[in-house]
Amino acid sequence: xxxxxxxxxxxxxxxxxxxxxxxxxxxxxxxxxxxxxxxxxxxxxxxxxxxxxxxxxxxxxxxxxxxxxxxxxxxxxxxxxxxxxxxxxxxxxxxxxxxxxxxxxxxxxxxxxxxxxxxxxxxxxxxxxxxxxxxxxxxxxxxxxxxxxxxxxxxxxxxxxxxxxxxxxxxxxxxxxxxxxxxxxxxxxxxxxxxxxxxxxxxxxxxxxxxxxxxxxxxxxxxxxxxxxxxxxxxxxxxxxxxxxx
Amino acid sequence: xxxxxxxxxxxxxxxxxxxxxxxxxxxxxxxxxxxxxxxxxxxxxxxxxxxxxxxxxxxxxxxxxxxxxxxxxxxxxxxxxxxxxxxxxxxxxxxxxxxxxxxxxxxxxxxxxxxxxxxxxxxxxxxxxxxxxxxxxxxxxxxxxxxxxxxxxxxxxxxxxxxxxxxxxxxxxxxxxxxxxxxxxxxxxxxxxxxxxxxxxxxxxxxxxxxxxxxxxxxxxxxxxxxxxxxxxxxxxxxxxxxxxxxxxxxxxxxxxxxxxxxxxxxxxxxxxxxxxxxxxxxxxxxxxxxxxxxxxxxxxxxxxxxxxx
Numbered sequence: 026x027x028x029x030x031x032x033x034x035x036x037x038x039x040x041x042x043x044x045x046x047x048x049x050x051x052x053x054x055x056x057x058x059x060x061x062x063x064x065x066x067x068x069x070x071x072x073x074x075x076x077x078x079x080x081x082x083x084x085x086x087x088x089x090x091x092x093x094x095x096x097x098x099x100x101x102x103x104x105x106x107x108x109x110x111x112x113x114x115x116x117x118x119x120x121x122x123x124x125x126x127x128x129x130x131x132x133x134x135x136x137x138x139x140x141x142x143x144x145x146x147x148x149x150x151x152x153x154x155x156x157x158x159x160x161x162x163x164x165x166x167x168x169x170x171x172x173x174x175x176x177x178x179x180x181x182x183x184x185x186x187x188x189x190x191x192x193x194x195x196x197x198x199x200x201x202x203x204x205x206x207x208x209x210x211x212x213x214x215x216x217x218x219x220x221x222x223x224x225x226x227x228x229x230x231x232x233x234x235x236x237x238x239x240x241x242x243x244x245x246x247x248x249x250x251x252x253x254x255x256x257x258x259x260x261x262x263x264x265x266x267x268x269x270x271x
Numbered sequence: 272x273x274x275x276x277x278x279x280x281x282x283x284x285x286x287x288x289x290x291x292x293x294x295x296x297x298x299x300x301x302x303x304x305x306x307x308x309x310x311x312x313x314x315x316x317x318x319x320x321x322x323x324x325x326x327x328x329x330x331x332x333x334x335x336x337x338x339x340x341x342x343x344x345x346x347x348x349x350x351x352x353x354x355x356x357x358x359x360x361x362x363x364x365x366x367x368x369x370x371x372x373x374x375x376x377x378x379x380x381x382x383x384x385x386x387x388x389x390x391x392x393x394x395x396x397x398x399x400x401x402x403x404x405x406x407x408x409x410x411x412x413x414x415x416x417x418x419x420x421x422x423x424x425x426x427x428x429x430x431x432x433x434x435x436x437x438x439x440x441x442x443x444x445x446x447x448x449x450x451x452x453x454x455x456x457x458x459x460x461x462x463x464x465x466x467x468x469x470x471x472x473x474x475x476x477x478x479x480x481x482x483x484x485x486x487x488x489x490x491x492x493x494x495x496x497x498x499x500x501x502x503x504x505x506x507x508x509x510x511x512x513x514x515x516x517x518x519x520x521x522x523x524x525x526x527x528x529x530x531x532x533x534x535x536x537x538x539x540x541x542x543x544x545x546x547x548x549x550x551x552x553x554x555x556x557x558x559x560x561x562x563x564x565x566x567x568x569x570x571x572x573x574x575x576x577x578x579x580x581x
Contacts (some may be wrong), residue, residue, distance in 0.1 A: 172378075178367070181378035185401060189418055192436050196454050196473040200492060203513060245318045245400040245418065252418065256434060256452050263471050267490040267513045269532075269570060 026054045031061045039068050159187045183243055190248075193255040200262035211271050219271040222261055230254045293380065294346045296338045302355055303331040311411075312360035313393045318400035319349070319365050319383040321420070326391035326408035332361060333388040341380040344370070349383055360396070363387065394429075403438075412447060421456075439475070449484075457494075476515075491515055495574070502527060502565035509568045516574035519567070523580050526559030529567040536575035544578075 031054055037043045038051055055062040161184070165171035172184035208216055233251045240247055265271045304310055309330055315322055334353065340346035348370055354362040365383045367376075384402075389395065395413040397404050404415045405423040412429025415422050419437045424445055432450040433440045439456040442449060448467040451458055458470055460479035468484045470477060474493045482500030489496055491512040501522040502508060510517055516536075521527070531538045532553045540546055544556035556578075557564070569576050 175378050177375035178378055178381055179375065185419065189436050192454055196492075200473070203492070246316065246398075248418075249398075249416075252436065259454065259473060260452070260471050263473070263490045263492060267492055267511045267570070267572075268488075268509065269511070 026050045028054075028058060028061055031055075031058075031064070035065055035068055039065065179243075182245060186243065186245060186248055189252070193252065193259070196259055197255065197262065200259060200266050203266035204262055207266055207269070208271070215271040219261075219265055223258070226254055226258045226261065230258070293339045293341055294343055296346055296349075298334075298336045298338070298351065300334045300336070300351075300353060301331055302334075302353060302361065304355075310361050310390055310393045313387070313389050313395050314360045314362045315385065315387065315395070315397040316362070316364040317383060317385050317398070317402065319367065319381065319402075320399070321384045321402040322397050322399055322404050323384075323386045324395055324397065324404075324406045324409065324413075325386075325388050326393075326410065327388045328391065329388075330390055332390070334363060335386040336365075337384045337386075339380075339382040341377055345376055345381060349381060351383060351385070361393075460498075463500075501525075502567065504561065504565060505563035506565045507568075508565065511568075511570035512574060513572045514574065515571060516577070517569050517571050518577045518579075519569065520579045520581055523559075526561035526564035527557070527567060528564045529556040529558075529569065529578060530554075531556070531567075531569040531576045531578070533571050533574065533576045535573050536571065538569075538576045540578050541580045543580075 031051060034043060034047065034051055038048060043051065055065060161171045172181055172188055175181045175184050204219075208219070211219070230251065233254060237247060237251065310332060313324075313332065315324070334351070336351045338346055338349045338351075340349055348368045350366050350368055352362075352364050352366070354364075356362070363385065365385070367381055389409070391408060391410045393409070394411045395406060395409055395415075397406070397413070398416045399418070399420055401419045402417065403420045403423070404417050405425075406413055406415065406427060407425045408427070410428045412431055413424065413427060414432045415424070416434045417438050418435065420435065421438045421441070422433045422435060423441045423443075424431055424433065425441075425443045427442075427444075428446045430448045430450075431442070431445060434452045435456055436454045437456060438453070439459065440451050440453055441459045441461075442451075442463055443461045445460075445463050445465070447465045449460075449463065449465070449469070450467075451470040451472075453470075453472045453475055455474045456472070457475040458472055458477045460468070460477075460482055462481045463479065464483045466485050468482070468487045468489070470489045472489075472491045472494060475491070476494040477489055477491055477496045477498070479498040479500060482498060483503065484500075485503045485506040487498075487506075487508045487510065489498070489510045493514045494512060495515040495518070496510055496512050497516075497518045498510065499520040502525055504525045508519075510519065517533075527544075529540065529544065530553065531540070532551065534552050538552075538554040540554065540556040541558070544558045547555045549555065554576075567578075569578070
């Protein structure tokens with residue numbers, strides 16, 4: 026038995042979990058190696074000191090916090106898509122059967138590509154939460170604060186962004202309806218000019234929404250360009266519906 | 272028998288609330304330009320709270336940042352950065368940095384409010400997310416955006432533009448040009464003078480007192496407009512509300528030509544106007560003699576139009 030072996034076995038030896046044959050060999054090494062003998066003595070002393078300490082009960086709120094974190098994690102896992110679950114199973118399988126990770130990754134990618142091609146409706150957890158918040162904002166009654174009951178800062182910011190989106194889009198929808206009533210009195214040239222200007226803004230808003238859909242960060246400032254386009258659209262629609270000038 | 276445990280629970284809940292007091296920190300920073308230079312523009316981006324800007328007669332910028340967080344660790348993540356660019360604007364921005372652990376921050380528990388003293392001659396560009404912007408005593412104009420929050424402008428000269436999605440705009444003693452956009456919120460104007468006033472309000476009222484501006488364009492979708500002031504010779508005034516009343520009170524000093532259209536309501540003009548009723552509910556009226564009358568175009572789809580003089 027060498028010093029390196031002692032380092033690996035010392036904990037099991039001190040805890041009495043080492044079988045008799047290896048214990049005997051270890052003791053034999055300690056008789057001839059003072060460095061290892063001192064290391065084992067230190068280990069025994071630390072354990073004796075730790076055992077002499079008063080038992081310390083963790084505060085109750087620590088357990089409740091851990092419980093809450095576990096519950097959150099489990100709920101988050103439950104919300105994950107089938108793809109994620111499949112990936113975890115594939116990883117487990119790879120670990121168990123020692124399948125090379127590259128092969129497992131390729132299989133997962135193929136499965137994901139298949140799901141996307143099929144237009145699968147499964148979404149990652151973050152995206153489903155975004156959808157939940159958007160629905161809560163959309164279904165809230167005027168005057169309600171759907172973001173008031175949200176628990177975390179990040180979710181509140183996300184909810185507020187949906188709330189602001191909704192305000193802009195509601196105003197645009199209302200003005201669009203008014204314009205539809207007004208435009209019956211417009212000349213063809215006026216109508217055509219108005220439609221071209223509106224289409225330009227719609228195109229810009231569409232591009233901006235695409236950019237936001239792939240952006241990882243959900244900071245309020247990311248909405249600045251989109252809101253600027255919405256303001257321009259409200260301005261254009263208001264001029265036509267309220268100001269009587271298409 | 273049940274009252275006592277209930278009281279105990281309430282007391283412990285109160286004790287818990289008291290124990291979770293937010294941590295507040297107040298930082299003060301002063302920035303002075305190099306001798307002979309001056310700060311031409313100040314850009315402020317604070318998406319975490321309010322911004323208050325006051326103009327002063329010195330060349331330096333003073334910033335007071337009041338940060339609030341639920342604990343010291345989170346407070347450390349609240350940052351205010353100041354970037355002085357000698358050839359461009361001085362930028363002040365705030366951020367909540369990403370933490371090392373994934374512990375979520377309770378909603379509404381973090382905040383940074385900025386109070387800034389800046390040279391009067393600096394153009395101010397300020398953006399907030401859910402907070403208020405207040406600006407006072409600035410001479411070079413301002414561009415102010417509060418997505419959800421009120422905007423107060425007082426004693427400001429130059430070109431001022433304000434934008435909000437939800438929140439009121441207030442202008443007091445403003446001299447120059449105003450461009451205001453509010454999706455939901457009122458617009459209040461008190462002693463406003465200058466070349467131009469353009470306002471688009473989707474849902475909200477517009478009230479103006481002592482307004483003397485050469486060109487005015489105000490459009491409201493849902494809300495009343497009540498404007499009092501003086502028209503200027505050669506000035507253009509286009510004031511319209513779709514669902515709301517339009518009330519205008521003007522001084523008698525200049526000749527005026529009015530075109531008013533209330534599709535479903537009455538148009539009332541002062542007696543001295545030579546009134547003419549046209550098709551489509553359009554009423555025209557002229558008063559006074561002169562080569563450059565003030566031109567008023569007043570419209571409402573559902574409300575009434577009232578013009579009076581003082």
